[in-house]
Amino acid sequence: MDLKQLRTFREVADSGSLSRAADRLHLAQPALSRQIRLLEAEIGLPLFARHGRGMQLTEAGVALLERIDGPVRQLERAVEEVRGFAGAVAGQVALGMMPTIATVLAGPLARRVALEHPGLSLRIVEGYTGHLIEWVQRGVTDATLLYGPATALHLRVTPLLTEEMVLVGAAGSGIGPEPVPFAALAGRRLVMPSRQHGLRRILEAAAARARIALGVAVEADSFGVLKELVVSGIGEAVLPRSAIRAEEEAGRLRSAPLVRPVARRQVVLALPTDRAPSRATALVLALLAEEVAAREAAGDWHRMEGATAGAAPPPARSAPSPPRAPVPAAPLPAPAGRPGPPPPSPAPGRRRTRRRNPD
Numbered sequence: 001m002d003l004k005q006l007r008t009f010r011e012v013a014d015s016g017s018l019s020r021a022a023d024r025l026h027l028a029q030p031a032l033s034r035q036i037r038l039l040e041a042e043i044g045l046p047l048f049a050r051h052g053r054g055m056q057l058t059e060a061g062v063a064l065l066e067r068i069d070g071p072v073r074q075l076e077r078a079v080e081e082v083r084g085f086a087g088a089v090a091g092q093v094a095l096g097m098m099p100t101i102a103t104v105l106a107g108p109l110a111r112r113v114a115l116e117h118p119g120l121s122l123r124i125v126e127g128y129t130g131h132l133i134e135w136v137q138r139g140v141t142d143a144t145l146l147y148g149p150a151t152a153l154h155l156r157v158t159p160l161l162t163e164e165m166v167l168v169g170a171a172g173s174g175i176g177p178e179p180v181p182f183a184a185l186a187g188r189r190l191v192m193p194s195r196q197h198g199l200r201r202i203l204e205a206a207a208a209r210a211r212i213a214l215g216v217a218v219e220a221d222s223f224g225v226l227k228e229l230v231v232s233g234i235g236e237a238v239l240p241r242s243a244i245r246a247e248e249e250a251g252r253l254r255s256a257p258l259v260r261p262v263a264r265r266q267v268v269l270a271l272p273t274d275r276a277p278s279r280a281t282a283l284v285l286a287l288l289a290e291e292v293a294a295r296e297a298a299g300d301w302h303r304m305e306g307a308t309a310g311a312a313p314p315p316a317r318s319a320p321s322p323p324r325a326p327v328p329a330a331p332l333p334a335p336a337g338r339p340g341p342p343p344p345s346p347a348p349g350r351r352r353t354r355r356r357n358p359d
Contacts, residue, residue, distance in 0.1 A: 006072050008035040009047065013065050017054040070139030077142075077278060090119035093284045096132040096144030097124060098198060099223040100243040101267060104300070105291055112287045120280050128221075129198045136272055142281045147198035148266035148304070155270040159304035161292055165202065165263040166241045166255040170233045176256035182210040182263065189217040189235040191226055199265070203238050206263040227253070240265060242300040266304060 011021040012032065022029040040047050047061035057065065077091055093113075097106065106124045113122045125135065129147050136144040136155065150157045167185070169175035185207070192214070193200045207214050217235040220226050227244065230237045231252050238258065247253040269285070271277060277285070295301045 003072065003075060005035045005039045006068050008032050009039055009061075010065065010069065010072060012036060012048070012055060013057055013061065016056065020054075074139050074275075077280075088119045089117065089279045089283060091278070091280045092121040092123055093143075093278075093280050094123040094125055094141040095284065095288070096135055096141040096146075097126055098129070098132070098145060098147070098267075099126050100199070100240050101145050102126050103223065103243045104295065105288070108291050108294075109284075109288055112291065113284060116287065117280075117283055120283065122284060128196055130196065133270070136270055139272070139275075142277065143269060143271045143285060146268050146270050147202070148268040150268050150270060153270065154273060156273055158269045160267045160269050161296070161301040162264050162266050162304050163240050163242060163301050165199075165206075165238050165258060165265060166244075167236060167258055168227075168230055168239050168244055168253055168255045169236045170231055171251055171254060172233070173236065173254055175236070175254045179257040179259045181260045182206055182258050183212050183260070185210075185214060185238070185258075186212040187215060190214055191218045191220060191229040191235040191237050192216050193221050193226065194219050197221060199239070202263060202265050206258075206261055209261045238263060242295065245300070268304075 008021070008025070008027075011025055012018060015021045015024060018029050018032055018036075022032050025032070036048065043060070043064070045060040046058050047064060048055040049058055073094075095109075102124055110122050110124065113120055125132075125141055125144075127135065132141070132144045132146055133153060133155070135141045145160070146153075146157075148157070148159060167175055167180050192203065195201070195204075203214065218229055220229060223243070226237055226239070227247060229235060231247070241255060244253050244255065248255060269288075292301065296303055
């Protein structure tokens with residue numbers, strides 16, 4: 001088993017077809033087919049079920065893909081990182097986000113990366129909190145945003161921002177601008193995400209403090225669907241204001257602050273504890289900090305207590321470092337300027353360098 005076979009397996013699994021995988025890898029189809037057969041012979045189990053529509057992973061193939069995706073990506077990233085010592089930083093950075101954050105940050109951050117670091121490729125991965133945690137722990141993502149607090153996780157966590165939730169209704173709902181007591185949500189038709197969603201847990205905790213039960217008319221785990229349900233008048237929702245700003249400005253939605261209690265979401269930045277961020281990841285996180293600071297200046301977000309505008313996480317070192325115990329906070333990149341020179345390297349030791357939930 002070698003890296004070439006694992007890359008081929010991953011590409012065929014992603015594309016579902018030998019011909020499409022051959023086009024992506026710029027290799028002859030018989031060569032790819034031979035690599036898959038060799039891998040199956042070494043494992044002793046079929047990894048794909050062949051049929052007229054392409055190739056579908058078997059149970060063994062699914063299990064293998066889940067286990068090799070992160071490690072293969074770490075090896076590829078390690079090669080890119082070492083090559084980068086000869087010139088500009090290059091490679092791919094995978095950043096996990098909840099959909100309501102991606103709606104606000106993904107576009108501006110991707111534009112900044114493309115303009116300021118053209119050698120970098122940014123991959124935005126949306127997911128629910130549980131998936132986001134798993135993905136960053138497995139190495140599928142390099143860093144992720146999560147709902148806080150998240151101090152109990154085996155991750156390096158930095159407080160990032162807080163944002164107040166607002167009651168959202170259709171243009172003709174008459175909602176706003178006056179504040180609405182949270183207890184007034186009792187009896188309203190609400191559209192909400194399911195219970196696995198981070199926003200739902202925030203709202204149910206606020207409802208418990210207000211001693212009310214929330215009436216759920218429709219559940220939808222797609223943020224876009226939630227907004228469209230509200231626009232169409234099917235119900236009202238409680239959402240982050242920054243995520244509905246465009247619809248408010250277009251006159252499609254109205255919002256009102258919620259009080260007694262105020263429902264707030266916390267967002268944190270999480271990185272794995274067993275590997276230092278690469279130079280490419282540090283550059284992306286520095287730009288992320290600047291975009292968060294811009295939203296703070298616009299009044300959408302507030303810096304969490306304990307959040308820091310310190311230096312970016314140190315670049316990955318060329319020698320492995322030993323795994324460390326969970327650290328409560330990892331410094332967030334400075335909101336202005338590029339990352340400075342790397343801090344002094346700790347004493348040499350072992351080091352490895354790679355993810356899993358929509359909001």
